[in-house]
Amino acid sequence: MTHQAVDWSRLTHAYGPADDIPGLFARLDGGQEDEKVWQDLWSALCHQGTVYDASYAALPVLADIAAGRVPGERKQAVLMAGLIAAEADTADRALYASQITELTSAAQACLTEVPVDEPMTFVYLAQSLLAFENVPVWSRQLELLNEEFEAECPECEALTCVEPGEYADECGTELHPARPEELTGTGARIHTLARDAGQSQVAEWVTRLFGRATCPECETRFAISESVTD
Structure with missing residues (x-):
């Protein structure tokens, strides 16, 4: 399953139909507007820690960003995907198994790049890694x-x-x-x-x-x- 095949209009996020999500991802280009785009994506797909059917459908896009195949910040993709993966059930984890494997590698790479004066960034990335590895409790509570x-x-x-x-x-x-x-x-x-x-x-x-x-x-x-x- 690729994100190109997703009918986003049939999915929902925090504010209703998710047909705006592909356009948001398409706006990520490494420029000054990326921060605002990520804020909008977080608000829609992971609103106050809640995830939606559109959130799971976004995992292939986030994996593409984390792997460098499309524009976007790898760390943001890993953190968002980690929160989503922490809530995924067995069926969702099976459906997106290849993407979760890629995201696991991306999380491991990101952990080695965190500046020592950003300890909470390290903690959140480690929590994402545990989510990809399906570690109970600590994938949410680290x-x-x-x-x-x-x-x-x-x-x-x-x-x-x-x-x-x-x-x-x-x-x-x-x-x-x-x-x-x-x-x-x-x-x-x-x-x-x-x-x-x-x-x-x-x-x-x-x-x-x-x-x-x-x-x-x-x-x-x-x-x-x-x-x-x-």
């Missing part, structure tokens, strides 16, 4: 690396404020980062990716998110990541 959220104590069920990222001290919760050699699964994977890319800040955040916190109510020390996945 961005918690630098967000404030509430984790539930498994012992007393009290909610504890956690901020693993840049402002880790602001919640006042006692955090116990994992040692890198203790990390397993997704935590170990992202820590290694960050370390190898020189993203030391992200690697530090990973040790906190995949470490433990002390419940301020009952003083139980619990795994933060398990609270997220549960």
Whole structure:
């Protein structure tokens, strides 16, 4: 299935019929207007994190951009496709399997190019990579690396404020980062990716998110990541 064969008028996005989508993609030319075009595409296809049937149909176009076959910013294509892939069901993943494979390679390449002073760009691209690889939970929640959220104590069920990222001290919760050699699964994977890319800040955040916190109510020390996945 190629995007040229799509009847966009029969698909919908956040604002109704999606027949304007091919025209938006066609306006991407590497010029000054591209930023506005991407804003319009994000608003239509991924409005506030919601995806639509037109969003899935856009995956071949995004793969073409990511692979350099048509104009457009590779990073934007990878990020948008990652959000879409994170919501895809088994049938959609099978339908766009070849495109997702291409996008996986593009995401891996993008991760090596992120400046060290853009840690959240690295996090979002890593989250996209996990989405292409169909990793549950973290393909949507890896961005918690630098967000404030509430984790539930498994012992007393009290909610504890956690901020693993840049402002880790602001919640006042006692955090116990994992040692890198203790990390397993997704935590170990992202820590290694960050370390190898020189993203030391992200690697530090990973040790906190995949470490433990002390419940301020009952003083139980619990795994933060398990609270997220549960």
